[in-house]
Amino acid sequence: MNKKIVLCLAVFLLLSMVISFYAMAEDQAFLDWCKSIKDKFDGTTINIAAHTHPSIDAFREMTPEFTKLTGINVRWDTMNELMLRDKEMMEFASHTGVYDVVMVDCVWMGEFATKGIIINLDKYIQDPNSTPAWYDYEGIIPAYREGLAKWDGKTYALVTAGQTNLLGYRKDLFEKYGIDPASITSYDKFMELCKFFNGKEPGLYGNAFRGQRGHNVLVTWFTYLYPFGGRLFDEEGKWNVVINSEDAIKSLEYLIQLSKYSPPGFENYNSEEQCAAVARGDVALALDVSACPPYYEPEGSMARGKMGYLPPPAGPKGDFAANAGWLAGISSDSKKQDAAWAFMIYMTSPQKVKDFLAVGGDINRTATFSDSEVLASKPYAKPTLEALGKAYNLIKAGVPHWRPPIPEWSKIGEILGYEVNSALIGEKSAKDALDKAAADITALMKEKGYYNK
Amino acid sequence: MDTIKKVKRGKSVTPWIAPSIIVLLLITILPTLFLFYLSLNSWELATPWDTRKLVWLKNFIDDIKDEQFQNSLVVTMKYVVVVVLLEFVFGLIIAAFIKGQNPGMRIFMIVALILPMTLTPSVAGLIWRSNFHPVAGVVNYFLSSLFGLKINWYSKEYALLSTMIVDIWQWTPFTSLILFSGMEAVSQDCYEAAMIDGASSFKVLTRITIPLLKPVILIVLLMRIMDALKMFDVVFVMTEGGPGNTTELLSLNIYRIGFFHTGYLGRASSIAVILLILVTILSQILIRSFGAREEGKG
Amino acid sequence: MKGLSLGPKVRKSLKRKVLVVVGIIIALVFIFPIIWMAEMSFKTKAQNIALPPLFVFTPTFENYSQAIDKYNFFSFLKNSLIVVVPTVLLSLLVSLPASYGFSRFNFKKKKDIAFWILSLRMAPAMAVILPYFVIGGFLRILDKPIILIVAYLSFNVPFAIWMMRSFFDEIPLEVEEAGMVEGLSRLGVFLRISLPLARGGLAATAILCTIQSYNEFAFALFLTSFNTRTLPTVVTQFQSHMGILWGPMAATSLLATFPIMIAAILVRKSLVSGMSFGMVKGK
Structure with missing residues (x-):
C-alpha cells in the first residue's frame, strides 16, 4: 500500500519534473530562437499595415520587448479598418513594397490570395527552421486555422484576432429584476428581454447594435441570418443566391423589430458608438463580436465590472455563431519577408499568449481555454469557447464560411450593407431590400463568370 | 501719362506668366485627359493595367441608369443649395452685425470667426459626429435642457441636415468676414444719406448694401458653391454616406465605386467626369456674370 | 448730432448692450466646438463618453503625452x-x-x-x-x-x-x-x-x-x-x-x-x- 503511494508520488514528481523541464527547455528554445533571429536581422525595420483594433493595440504594447529580443524594429501604420483595404490594394497596385506585414480581414482572403497581394505561407509553416516546434502551429484554434487562414487549401495568413459572437448583459439589472440570464436560450427570449428593459429605467434601452451602412450593419445582421435559417448562397461552389429566402427576410425583420428597443441613432452606430452605449449604461443587453468586452467596460465607465457574458442564443433553425477575425499576412512586394514571418510567429506564439491577453488581445489558441488563470480573470473566456462550438455547428451544417471569402466578397458586402441599412431605416421593406440585393449579387456573380463552370 | 502706359503695357508678358501656365498645364490638363481616358474603360483596382477594356460610353450609361447615382445627384444639389444659401444669409447678417460693433468687439468676433476655418475638416467632422450623438452628444444636451427637445441626428431625416450644419459652422465665417470687409469698403456716405432719408435698416440692406456689394457677393457665392460641390471629408467621417444613401454626395459616390469595397476605377472616373462637367458649367455661369461686372468696373 | 432727447439716448445705449450680448453669443457659437475639443483633450476615455457631458472635471495630460509618444505626433x-x-x-x-x-x-x-x-x-x-x-x-x-x-x-x-x-x-x-x-x-x-x-x-x-x-x-x-x-x-x-x-485625437488636432x-x-x-x-x- 505504502509502496504504491510512494511509487505514485515518485512517478508524479518525475513527471512534473519532466514537464517543467520540458517547459523550461521550450522557453529556452524560444529565447535561443530570438537570439538567432537577432543575429540574422539585427537592425532591420519592418513596416506593418494595420487596422485600429484591440489586438493591434496589444501587439503595439508588446513591440518594444520584441525589438529588444530580436533587434527588429517595427513601424506601425494604423488606420481605420475601412481604409485599410484600399490602402493595401493601392500599395499593391503600384508595387511600392512599403508594407511587410499586412493585416487582413478573413473575408478578404480570397481576393488577396488570388490577386497575389499576400504570399502562400506553407513554405514557412512546413519548414522547422522557420517555424520551430515551440510555436505549436496545431495549437491554434482549428476553426480559425482551417476556416479563416486558408484559401484554396493553402495557408495565407496567421490568425491574430479570431472572433465569434458574445452576448453581454448587465448583471446588476438582471439581479434587480430577478431575471436569470441563463434563461436567454432563444432569440424570442432575447427579444422579450430587450423589450422588457427598454424604458424600464430612465435612459435605459433594450440593446445596442451596429447599424451603420456597410460593413457594420452587415456583420450585425449576419449574426441573426444563420440561426433563422437564412443563407447567402445555397452552396459554395454552386453560388445560387438565396439571400432573399423567407428565412432570411424573417431574420432581417427580427433585426428591424430589435431596433425598436435600441437607442436613437442606431442606424449610424459603428463599433465605437455601440461599445460606448454599453459602457455608458444606456443598454441592458448587447449581442456583438467577442472582441467587445474590454471596450464595454473601460476603466472608470459605468458598466465596469457589471457585465456578464453568454454565448449567443439558439435560433429557430439552428444554433450558430460567427466565425470571423483578423489575420496577418506577408506582402508579396515585401523585401523582408523572413523578418516579417519572425515577427508574426513571435506575436502569436504560445509563449506570448499571456502577455497578449493581459494587454487586451484575443484568444486564438485552444490551450488558453483550459488555463484556469485565464478562466478566472476573463469572464468572457468560457462563453467564447461555447460560442466557438456554435461556430463549428455552422461548418457542420454545410456552411464552411460565415461570410464567403471569395474575391467578390467586398462587392457583395457593399450591396448587402446598403440594402440592409435601407430596410433598417424604413426606406424599403425587408423583402424589397433583399430581393434587390439578391438580383444585384446574382448579376455580379454572373458577370464574374461563376455560373459558366 | 506716357510712362504709366509703358508701365502698364511693358514689352513682353511671356516670361512673367509662361512658367505658371506651363506648370498648370502639366499638373492639371494631363490628369484630366487621363481621367477622360479612364472613364471610357472598364478597369478594376489592383488588377494589372493591361486588363483594362475599352468600353466607350458604357460607364456613362450605367451611371445614368444607376439609382444611387441619381440619388447622389439630388443629394448634392440639395446640399449645395441649402448650404450656400444659408451661409450667404447668415454671413450677411453677421457681417452687418460686426459692422455695428465697437472696435474691441469687432476684433473679438473676427478672431472667433477665423478659428473654425483653420480646423482640419476631417477633425471637425469627427468632433461634430460626437456632438450630434443622439444620446450623449452636447447638441442634444443643450437642446433638451433649453427647449426640452431631443433630435435623432443620426436618422435618415436629420443626417443630411447635421452634415450641412457642420459646413455652415465652418464656412459661414468665410462669407461673413469677406462680406464684412466688403461693407467696410462701401463708402460711409451712402449709408448716412440713407439714414437721413429715414430708410429702415432692411431697406438699407436690400437697396444699398447688396447692390454695392455685388462683385463681392458673386465671388463669395462662386467660392462656396465650388467648395460645397467638392465636399468630401466632413461627410465621409460623419456618416460615410448613410444611413441608406441619404448623405451620399457625388464625391462620396465616386469614392465608394472607385475605391472602398468595390474598386471599379473606370466607372468612378466616369462619375468624376460628370462632376467635373457640372462644376465647369456652374463656375462658367458664375464667372461670366462676375466677369461682366469686372468689365463694367473698368 | 441727432436725437438730443434722453429717450433715444437710453434706447441707443440699450441697443449697444444688446448688440454686444448678441455678438458674444454669435462668437460663442463659432468657438464653442473648438473649446469643447480642447476640453476633450484633457479628459479620460470614460469622461469623454460620460452622460450628461462633463463641463467641469479634473484635467489629465495623459492624452498629450500619448499623442506625442505613442502616436508619433512629431x-x-x-x-x-x-x-x-x-x-x-x-x-x-x-x-x-x-x-x-x-x-x-x-x-x-x-x-x-x-x-x-x-x-x-x-x-x-x-x-x-x-x-x-x-x-x-x-x-x-x-x-x-x-x-x-x-x-x-x-x-x-x-x-x-x-x-x-x-x-x-x-x-x-x-x-x-x-x-x-x-x-x-x-x-x-x-x-x-x-x-x-x-x-x-x-x-x-x-x-x-x-x-x-x-x-x-x-x-x-x-x-x-x-x-x-x-x-x-x-x-x-x-x-x-x-x-x-477622443482624447489623443483632440490633443493631436489642437x-x-x-x-x-x-x-x-x-x-x-x-x-x-x-x-x-x-x-x-x-x-
Missing part, C-alpha cells in the same frame, strides 16, 4: 512640413511673377486666361485623385512627398495668382514709375519695389496656402501611405474599430492647428481681403 508633423513648406515656396515662386504679369501687363485674351486659371482651382479633388493615383503608380512616386507637392500645386498656384494679383493691383503705378525713372529694370522694380510693398499680402497668401495644404485630407489619404502620411490623415488612426480615441490659428489671427486683415481676391478693396 514624426507626422515632420511629414506635413516636408510637404507643406516646399508646396508653399514653389507655389509662390511660380505664381508671383504670373500674378505680377496679370496685374501690370495688358495682353490678348488676358481675361480668358485669368479665368481659366481660376477655374482650375475649382476641380473637385475626387475627380483628379484617380488619375493622380494611376499616373503616380506608373511613375513610382506614390507615397513620396513629391506627389503631394505636385497635387497641392494644382490648387495653390491658381489661388495664389489671383490673390497676389489683387495685392499688386493695390500698388499705385506711380511708385513703380518712379523706380523706372531711376533706371531700374522691370525685374528690379518687381523685386525691389513691388514685392516689398506687397509683403502683407504675401504673408496672407502664404498662410492661406499653408492652411489649404496643411489641412488637405483626400489627396493625402490616397496618394501616400507610410513614409509621407501627413497630420490630417492621422485622425483615421484614432477612429478605431472599437472606439474613437497641437497641429494651434500654430495655424495664431498665424491666421495675426494676419487677419490681409487674410480677409485676400480671400476675396481683392474684390473688397473699395472699387
Whole structure:
C-alpha cells in the first residue's frame, strides 16, 4: 500500500519534473530562437499595415520587448479598418513594397490570395527552421486555422484576432429584476428581454447594435441570418443566391423589430458608438463580436465590472455563431519577408499568449481555454469557447464560411450593407431590400463568370 | 501719362506668366485627359493595367441608369443649395452685425470667426459626429435642457441636415468676414444719406448694401458653391454616406465605386467626369456674370 | 448730432448692450466646438463618453503625452512640413511673377486666361485623385512627398495668382514709375519695389496656402501611405474599430492647428481681403 503511494508520488514528481523541464527547455528554445533571429536581422525595420483594433493595440504594447529580443524594429501604420483595404490594394497596385506585414480581414482572403497581394505561407509553416516546434502551429484554434487562414487549401495568413459572437448583459439589472440570464436560450427570449428593459429605467434601452451602412450593419445582421435559417448562397461552389429566402427576410425583420428597443441613432452606430452605449449604461443587453468586452467596460465607465457574458442564443433553425477575425499576412512586394514571418510567429506564439491577453488581445489558441488563470480573470473566456462550438455547428451544417471569402466578397458586402441599412431605416421593406440585393449579387456573380463552370 | 502706359503695357508678358501656365498645364490638363481616358474603360483596382477594356460610353450609361447615382445627384444639389444659401444669409447678417460693433468687439468676433476655418475638416467632422450623438452628444444636451427637445441626428431625416450644419459652422465665417470687409469698403456716405432719408435698416440692406456689394457677393457665392460641390471629408467621417444613401454626395459616390469595397476605377472616373462637367458649367455661369461686372468696373 | 432727447439716448445705449450680448453669443457659437475639443483633450476615455457631458472635471495630460509618444505626433508633423513648406515656396515662386504679369501687363485674351486659371482651382479633388493615383503608380512616386507637392500645386498656384494679383493691383503705378525713372529694370522694380510693398499680402497668401495644404485630407489619404502620411490623415488612426480615441485625437488636432490659428489671427486683415481676391478693396 505504502509502496504504491510512494511509487505514485515518485512517478508524479518525475513527471512534473519532466514537464517543467520540458517547459523550461521550450522557453529556452524560444529565447535561443530570438537570439538567432537577432543575429540574422539585427537592425532591420519592418513596416506593418494595420487596422485600429484591440489586438493591434496589444501587439503595439508588446513591440518594444520584441525589438529588444530580436533587434527588429517595427513601424506601425494604423488606420481605420475601412481604409485599410484600399490602402493595401493601392500599395499593391503600384508595387511600392512599403508594407511587410499586412493585416487582413478573413473575408478578404480570397481576393488577396488570388490577386497575389499576400504570399502562400506553407513554405514557412512546413519548414522547422522557420517555424520551430515551440510555436505549436496545431495549437491554434482549428476553426480559425482551417476556416479563416486558408484559401484554396493553402495557408495565407496567421490568425491574430479570431472572433465569434458574445452576448453581454448587465448583471446588476438582471439581479434587480430577478431575471436569470441563463434563461436567454432563444432569440424570442432575447427579444422579450430587450423589450422588457427598454424604458424600464430612465435612459435605459433594450440593446445596442451596429447599424451603420456597410460593413457594420452587415456583420450585425449576419449574426441573426444563420440561426433563422437564412443563407447567402445555397452552396459554395454552386453560388445560387438565396439571400432573399423567407428565412432570411424573417431574420432581417427580427433585426428591424430589435431596433425598436435600441437607442436613437442606431442606424449610424459603428463599433465605437455601440461599445460606448454599453459602457455608458444606456443598454441592458448587447449581442456583438467577442472582441467587445474590454471596450464595454473601460476603466472608470459605468458598466465596469457589471457585465456578464453568454454565448449567443439558439435560433429557430439552428444554433450558430460567427466565425470571423483578423489575420496577418506577408506582402508579396515585401523585401523582408523572413523578418516579417519572425515577427508574426513571435506575436502569436504560445509563449506570448499571456502577455497578449493581459494587454487586451484575443484568444486564438485552444490551450488558453483550459488555463484556469485565464478562466478566472476573463469572464468572457468560457462563453467564447461555447460560442466557438456554435461556430463549428455552422461548418457542420454545410456552411464552411460565415461570410464567403471569395474575391467578390467586398462587392457583395457593399450591396448587402446598403440594402440592409435601407430596410433598417424604413426606406424599403425587408423583402424589397433583399430581393434587390439578391438580383444585384446574382448579376455580379454572373458577370464574374461563376455560373459558366 | 506716357510712362504709366509703358508701365502698364511693358514689352513682353511671356516670361512673367509662361512658367505658371506651363506648370498648370502639366499638373492639371494631363490628369484630366487621363481621367477622360479612364472613364471610357472598364478597369478594376489592383488588377494589372493591361486588363483594362475599352468600353466607350458604357460607364456613362450605367451611371445614368444607376439609382444611387441619381440619388447622389439630388443629394448634392440639395446640399449645395441649402448650404450656400444659408451661409450667404447668415454671413450677411453677421457681417452687418460686426459692422455695428465697437472696435474691441469687432476684433473679438473676427478672431472667433477665423478659428473654425483653420480646423482640419476631417477633425471637425469627427468632433461634430460626437456632438450630434443622439444620446450623449452636447447638441442634444443643450437642446433638451433649453427647449426640452431631443433630435435623432443620426436618422435618415436629420443626417443630411447635421452634415450641412457642420459646413455652415465652418464656412459661414468665410462669407461673413469677406462680406464684412466688403461693407467696410462701401463708402460711409451712402449709408448716412440713407439714414437721413429715414430708410429702415432692411431697406438699407436690400437697396444699398447688396447692390454695392455685388462683385463681392458673386465671388463669395462662386467660392462656396465650388467648395460645397467638392465636399468630401466632413461627410465621409460623419456618416460615410448613410444611413441608406441619404448623405451620399457625388464625391462620396465616386469614392465608394472607385475605391472602398468595390474598386471599379473606370466607372468612378466616369462619375468624376460628370462632376467635373457640372462644376465647369456652374463656375462658367458664375464667372461670366462676375466677369461682366469686372468689365463694367473698368 | 441727432436725437438730443434722453429717450433715444437710453434706447441707443440699450441697443449697444444688446448688440454686444448678441455678438458674444454669435462668437460663442463659432468657438464653442473648438473649446469643447480642447476640453476633450484633457479628459479620460470614460469622461469623454460620460452622460450628461462633463463641463467641469479634473484635467489629465495623459492624452498629450500619448499623442506625442505613442502616436508619433512629431514624426507626422515632420511629414506635413516636408510637404507643406516646399508646396508653399514653389507655389509662390511660380505664381508671383504670373500674378505680377496679370496685374501690370495688358495682353490678348488676358481675361480668358485669368479665368481659366481660376477655374482650375475649382476641380473637385475626387475627380483628379484617380488619375493622380494611376499616373503616380506608373511613375513610382506614390507615397513620396513629391506627389503631394505636385497635387497641392494644382490648387495653390491658381489661388495664389489671383490673390497676389489683387495685392499688386493695390500698388499705385506711380511708385513703380518712379523706380523706372531711376533706371531700374522691370525685374528690379518687381523685386525691389513691388514685392516689398506687397509683403502683407504675401504673408496672407502664404498662410492661406499653408492652411489649404496643411489641412488637405483626400489627396493625402490616397496618394501616400507610410513614409509621407501627413497630420490630417492621422485622425483615421484614432477612429478605431472599437472606439474613437477622443482624447489623443483632440490633443493631436489642437497641437497641429494651434500654430495655424495664431498665424491666421495675426494676419487677419490681409487674410480677409485676400480671400476675396481683392474684390473688397473699395472699387
